[in-house]
Amino acid sequence: MPPTAISQAPGFVGRPTRRVDGPLKVTGRAKYAAEYDAPGLAYGYIVSSAVAAGRVLAIEADAALQMPGVIRIFSHADRPATATADKAWQDEVAPPGHPFRPFGSDEIHFALQPIALVVAETYEAARDAASLVTARYEVTQHRVDLKRERATAYDPPEKRAGIPPPPAPRGDFAQAYADAPVKISADYVLAPEYHNPMEMFGTTVVRNDDGKLLVFDKTQGSQNVKAYLAGVFGLPEGDIRVVNAYVGGAFGTALRPNMSAVLAVMASLALERSVRVTLTREQMFALGYRPHMEQTVSLACGRDGKLLAVHHDAVSGTSPFEDYQEAVVNWSGMLYACANTKLSYALAKLNTNTPCDMRAPGATSGVYALEAAMDELAHAAGIDPLELRIRNFSERDGNTDKPYSSKALMLCYREGAARFGWSRRQLAPRSMREGNELVGFGMATGVWEAMVVPVTAKAILSADGALEVSTASSDIGTGTYTILAQIAADAFGLPLERVTVRIGDSALSAHPVEGGSWTAASAGASVSLACAKLKEQALARARRMTNSPLAQAAMEEVAFTDGRIALAGDAGRGVSLADVLRASDLGHLEEEASFTPDEKLAGRYASYSHAAVFAEVRVDEELGVLRVPRLVSAVAGGKILNPKTARSQILGGVVMGLGMALHEEGLFDHDLGRLMNHNYAEYHVPVNADIGDIDVLFVDEHEDKLGHLGVKGLGEIGIVGTAAAVANAIFHATGKRVRDLPITLDKLLG
Amino acid sequence: MLQRTDASQRGELYRVKLAINGAPHDVEVAPWVTLLDLLREGLGLTGTKKGCDHGQCGACTVLLDGMRVNACLLLAVTCDDRAITTIEGVASLEPTAGGGLHPLQDAFMDHDAFQCGYCTPGQICSAVGLIAEGHAHSRDEVRELMSGNLCRCGAYSNIADAVWQVLRDGTAGEGGR
Amino acid sequence: MIRFDYVRPTSVPDAVKALAAKPGAQVIAGGTNLVDLLKYDVAKPSRLIDINRLPLRAIEDTADGGLKLGALVTNADAAYDVRVAQRFPLLASAILAGASAQLRNAATTGGNLLQRTRCLYFYDPHVPCNKREPGTGCPARTGVNRNLAVLGTSEHCIATHPSDMCVALAALNAVVHVTGPAGERQIALSDFHRVPGDRPDLDNTLERGELITAVEVPFSDFGRHYTYLKLRDRLSYAFALVSVAAAVRLDAGRIDELRVALGGVAPKPWRNLEAEGLLAGAAPERRAYEAFADRLLAGAQGFGDNDFKLGLARRAIVRALTQAVAGTPQSQSDKRVA
Known part of the structure; x- marks a missing residue:
């Protein structure tokens, strides 16, 4: 049975509410990135590298170019210019290093790396011509075996923003471990995992007559992708808009701008037409992933089970070109009380794409090892x-x-x-x-x-009493549409049907990538603040109305219900929001508000x-x-x-x-x-x-x-x-x- | 009768008659076009999803003459003269009194049997097929017979609940929000 | 995907003619494996012959009380057919252990016999594979071979046949009916698939231009004494690591007749008639099952990742025989192994 308990309290927050985007999703009307049409749409299909390391000597595309319907084949040897500085390729959440540039050079860093893009009049022509493209390579020795590469592991010189490096040792682990009566030490190995959301990456670039690009993309951050594409292609930010109204799962894989977006925009700019590029499921395995990891955890406790010593060491794979980092071992220094800890974390280069945050990155891997080790310790201690x-x-x-x-x-x-x-x-x-x-x-x-992260949201009340709240957030299946609607509906005492939530569009108010489990708290807070500000404005205008029954009313003395503001104890003494707008001679009321985390509290x-x-x-x-x-x-x-x-x-x-x-x-x-x-x-x-x-x-x-x-x-x-x-x-x-x-x-x- | 039309720059084309969600469609397709790509790219019926393109995920599930199949593994040309129901036509199979939705669509919302929504059309078409087939008699059998539809968001238990409820009761149950 | 032309014959003779007429022509029925292979650029037919309009969709009684399944009978229609379920529950169970409901609704009896291996190297045109491109080598031998064969392999190929249905058909002594340019003939299912030897590109013994028209399952009466036990990496919708089709006839508390075929371990459903014969007359007990398992697995060789299959197959055979003798066949929806 589904949870059906209905709270007696009025309002929607805290109640088991059906998803507001449900009707679109169960009828197939919710549109994902690769589902937008455009006049003259061309199709791009990616050709992937057969080898894991080396150099492309030549792309042989003659046979593919003979295929009816083929328009052009892009590769490192034939592509429009892109930004030269790494900075332009570094998106909002990029780790330190040199970000991957599709067709950036002849270098091959990993198997299934994109080496060419066939653009054709139909999907089938692009797909089938792509199978005719071959390449000659100079092959160099690859590295994909973490067990072997563990010996080459290094402490990343530049730390990834937002990821705390392992804390300094506390106490004396070695001595405490040596002296403890109960101890265990074990190695834990994690296989690489791939996010594999059900929707494969896809980007539809709709090119308007004025040359501006409307980019429908699978991403967890429309503004991140917009800024990145503008930087990479040297476009004015006003010439590009990114929309991700519905995202068919992501789990972190769409935090960073994806190759389909780069290649679709590249083709669109060069061909001056609308282009769609989709990845295959095979190519989804050439993206960022949850890295291979080798971990050693040593724990010791007294006969009473109290932890005396904790050591956690992890070596994680990363790509040849970026130092991807997660907080893996830090959990072992905080989850349980222990005076003697030693935590270390290192990277080893592998011929893969750069790993990418996948659902609770770092914690999923590190806490697995810690919690398996705790179980071993419990067994050893007989507790x-x-x-x-x-x-x-x-x-x-x-x-x-x-x-x-x-x-x-x-x-x-x-x-x-x-x-x-x-x-x-x-x-x-x-x-x-x-x-x-x-x-x-x-x-x-x-x-x-x-x-929590800074988020700005807008709230708009129209003359018919409908409320719209918006921010450039994303709903990757998380329920963002629904919780924002609940929060806004409660603020104005409206039924859910009267609230429209707009997210998934870079043109909306500022919102960072949707990840880290911060969206509900942060976007929710910003919507709540925008609604509060809008209510203040509405009440101020209501007070100023001729013969207003609310002339003396303060915010805490009124209630917003069903399109009206009235005295809390006397619903008859109030005005409709429609009348407030009419009296102000406005078509709608609008407020924008920003939620900013309290840094002082966060510090404490x-x-x-x-x-x-x-x-x-x-x-x-x-x-x-x-x-x-x-x-x-x-x-x-x-x-x-x-x-x-x-x-x-x-x-x-x-x-x-x-x-x-x-x-x-x-x-x-x-x-x-x-x-x-x-x-x-x-x-x-x-x-x-x-x-x-x-x-x-x-x-x-x-x-x-x-x-x-x-x-x-x-x-x-x-x-x-x-x-x-x-x-x-x-x-x-x-x-x-x-x-x-x-x-x-x-x-x-x- | 198989008709081959003139070759064009799109290659050899064949005339195919399909009844899609009850409406007749007379289309010309090359033999290497799948039913899935014809629906999504050719006819704008994007409710049917492409999750793997290899019959390994079930996101493209449609009903072919009432039987659930993976549209990605069907060449459109082989579907000549056949009837296809996609998610866009599911509601009209068995509209409920309110909202004009199929009981399964309502049950999926009631049980929160989806998150990102991408596998959902395939899950629902698959469940329509499952119920019509009549081989599931327990929740465990529903789970087994719905295993051809991956859901990476992990809504499986809610999907099983939704399908089992409609199978057992014929409706979405209490409904409401 | 390669470019091909397309024809749609309406009679078996026309189909055979079309098949023989053009080198590289291939038949398409349910398409569940072929379209997959087309998209991976593994299958490269010059022409597709759509046989879906041929009159091969019937399940017919045979004179001996067996059944003849037309080549176009879908897996679902076969599994849920009342006669199949009553006379050959082993076949129904094996079919339902395979693939997904969607695939079973499309996949056909003939097509199931022609399924190609799930070897990862075969499916990836960027790497060598002797089955896909003879002479290029077999990296699977020293590579990722968790799902590959331990029996019937050669230095050129260690692929497995991935079908569940064929494992049951092998145990049931099925016969494949084919029609070719030279007329009709019958091939015992045990002779239909081949071991790779030095021609791993050839999965079966069909001659050029031959079309499968039916699979005949002769009468047998194992009652409830059967099982299809499939072991895999998740509880449904995965290919077998090891599977066992077993059927036993008991007489006065002793084994009268025994049939066992293995899936997931060899390039064809694996049987050993001699080993089966040795068990006739034996008491149905674990020691006898173990001795039988050792004989059936004689010569098995692992290649690293798949070494575990030797021990697993032995245990699976013993458990399957235990289930079959007890008359408690494995359920395909309750995942407890009885």
């Missing part, structure tokens, strides 16, 4: 894994020594355990069995940053969302067949704006976490330097049959330091800890510790 975590609960962020702005993690532990039935767990592994299946219970903690507090994940696994020991029939995710995420969409956010994180635990793995041929399972049939993501009962519960958490909504954001917390909970349950079921993800059936065979 219940949940109890071990409770005993090491941190009251302050150990890395910064700041108190938490809020931390209801203890409630997650208690309520999650109760809902799951954790008390039925037998301490010893291999002690629960049913039929051919061993049964295991495992748990893990999840943690993710709670962030550490803010995180938390979760406790409990998983049951069933393992057919003889065959390695594994099921996860049920899982409980208890989340502390501040105020919940919409329990329906909030639950979906967590479900999505959990399902992706199950994929990480059991299925997802980019398989490289080390001789060829090439990812081989570049499709949905052999890069496995979970299917419906894999997903059992997922019980999501939100614990009560009062947050008042992160902006006035009290919201923390839920897009990422659902994945963190999930893979560890499953891996730990597998150990509990089988007594077998599998540390390398994904845990495929061959790893479970005795």
